[in-house]
Amino acid sequence: MIVYCVELTTGTLGLARQSIEDIRKAELIEAALAVVAEEGHDAATTQKIAARAGISAGIVHHYFGDKATLLQATMRAIRKPVALAYAENLAARGLTEPVGRAALEACLEAHLSPSILTVRRAAAWLQFAARVAYVPDYARVHSLVRYRQVAALTRAVRPLVPQQSEAAQQGMRLAVALDGYWMECATREGGLRSGEARMAIDALLSDSIW
Amino acid sequence: MIVYCVELTTGTLGLARQSIEDIRKAELIEAALAVVAEEGHDAATTQKIAARAGISAGIVHHYFGDKATLLQATMRAIRKPVALAYAENLAARGLTEPVGRAALEACLEAHLSPSILTVRRAAAWLQFAARVAYVPDYARVHSLVRYRQVAALTRAVRPLVPQQSEAAQQGMRLAVALDGYWMECATREGGLRSGEARMAIDALLSDSIW
DNA sequence: ATTTATAGATTGAATGATCAATCAATTTAT
DNA sequence: ATAAATTGATTGATCATTCAATCTATAAAT
Numbered sequence: 001m002i003v004y005c006v007e008l009t010t011g012t013l014g015l016a017r018q019s020i021e022d023i024r025k026a027e028l029i030e031a032a033l034a035v036v037a038e039e040g041h042d043a044a045t046t047q048k049i050a051a052r053a054g055i056s057a058g059i060v061h062h063y064f065g066d067k068a069t070l071l072q073a074t075m076r077a078i079r080k081p082v083a084l085a086y087a088e089n090l091a092a093r094g095l096t097e098p099v100g101r102a103a104l105e106a107c108l109e110a111h112l113s114p115s116i117l118t119v120r121r122a123a124a125w126l127q128f129a130a131r132v133a134y135v136p137d138y139a140r141v142h143s144l145v146r147y148r149q150v151a152a153l154t155r156a157v158r159p160l161v162p163q164q165s166e167a168a169q170q171g172m173r174l175a176v177a178l179d180g181y182w183m184e185c186a187t188r189e190g191g192l193r194s195g196e197a198r199m200a201i202d203a204l205l206s207d208s209i210w
Numbered sequence: 211m212i213v214y215c216v217e218l219t220t221g222t223l224g225l226a227r228q229s230i231e232d233i234r235k236a237e238l239i240e241a242a243l244a245v246v247a248e249e250g251h252d253a254a255t256t257q258k259i260a261a262r263a264g265i266s267a268g269i270v271h272h273y274f275g276d277k278a279t280l281l282q283a284t285m286r287a288i289r290k291p292v293a294l295a296y297a298e299n300l301a302a303r304g305l306t307e308p309v310g311r312a313a314l315e316a317c318l319e320a321h322l323s324p325s326i327l328t329v330r331r332a333a334a335w336l337q338f339a340a341r342v343a344y345v346p347d348y349a350r351v352h353s354l355v356r357y358r359q360v361a362a363l364t365r366a367v368r369p370l371v372p373q374q375s376e377a378a379q380q381g382m383r384l385a386v387a388l389d390g391y392w393m394e395c396a397t398r399e400g401g402l403r404s405g406e407a408r409m410a411i412d413a414l415l416s417d418s419i420w
Numbered sequence: 421a422t423t424t425a426t427a428g429a430t431t432g433a434a435t436g437a438t439c440a441a442t443c444a445a446t447t448t449a450t
Numbered sequence: 451a452t453a454a455a456t457t458g459a460t461t462g463a464t465c466a467t468t469c470a471a472t473c474t475a476t477a478a479a480t
């Protein structure tokens with residue numbers, strides 16, 4: 001049974017009209033994310049994803065063409081909350097430039113705070129990241145995400161290190177550590193313990209050089 | 211064409227006799243490792259693995275019973291060189307107790323030195339690690355490896371931190387960082403750059419507390 | 421307001437491909 | 451001669467994708 005969200009498509013609140021297509025795509029992405037996180041990329045069949053979304057399997061191909069395109073869109077969706085949280089954290093600190101210790105903390109929090117680094121998100125991301133070497137579509141998303149991540153960290157860190165050249169190294173080191181925590185969250189039963197994220201952020205903030 | 215390695219099975223050097231079974235199992239594990247690393251866990255069919263080992267697909271089930279058992283054995287084989295290198299590094303430093311800064315360096319080197327942290331090994335490990343939440347067999351191997359890793363790091367670090375309780379935290383932090391580097395090696399094209407491992411070790415050795 | 425036309429949305433059965441596992445037959449070693 | 455090793459065709463299951471048929475919504479026409 002399909003419910004057409006008329007209050008969304010013809011809402012009077014000035015919201016952009018959401019076509020059925022946009023709604024179905026979003027539902028399928030959310031369903032794919034859930035199935036991939038809970039059962040793994042291997043077990044994420046179109047049947048399961050469609051069933052999770054409450055629609056027929058044929059819909060996947062009607063809107064996305066094929067399963068691979070849906071999964072690529074799903075991978076992109078996983079990291080959006082991190083970027084949004086970073087922007088929010090910067091704004092909350094009144095920073096106009098994403099630079100310095102406060103910006104670094106904003107970035108680390110955007111990656112590690114419990115509201116962002118959930119077991120579901122980490123598990124889903126790991127499913128895609130593990131296939132980067134074999135699926136060019138995933139490699140493209142991954143390298144873009146990683147590039148922006150390292151760039152943000154490097155920029156934040158620049159005024160904190162004595163030499164310019166060290167900033168890039170520190171940015172990479174921090175990105176590697178963040179990856180480690182995401183992996184830990186995905187592979188350890190129950191994810192990170194309460195307070196562990198905060199300790200990790202503090203540890204990374206007090207690391208070595210600065 | 212099967213070559214029976216008579217010089218191994220009947221060698222006069224005091225080596226333990228290696229039965230055909232042991233030889234075939236080792237060949238299959240090596241082949242599985244290669245296929246998993248090069249094409250991914252998903253694409254590692256029994257056909258491909260057997261072809262890589264130069265034998266028929268039926269052999270997998272003759273010696274391992276099923277594919278899952280072969281893959282579990284393969285996962286275990288991936289981390290053996292790390293443990294061996296740690297023991298060697300300790301011995302090379304003349305350490306009788308795996309404790310202190312030299313032991314920590316020995317452990318970090320065992321995880322990160324270019325001879326150990328190859329793209330093939332990191333890629334293969336990531337294939338299995340990404341599935342620990344969904345394959346109990348992999349979870350068992352992973353948690354054992356992780357337990358021993360954290361234990362070794364914690365023990366090495368204990369005399370370097372002011373309070374006992376901090377050692378476990380530092381051990382976990384180091385393990386997370388090591389995971390990050392393994393993941394980076396697996397997901398970045400070409401793996402770590404030359405010298406990057408050495409810099410990572412030095413950075414971890416000079417980190418924060420000690 | 422009712423009807424009708426049209427385009428879009430949805431379904432689910434059918435297709436063809438892939439693969440793990442089995443097993444009877446064959447080869448090899450002792 | 452006996453046991454072990456090996457082969458490769460077969461089986462049955464799973465899955466992505468296709469497609470013809472059905473359903474729904476919207477707008478034009480009456």
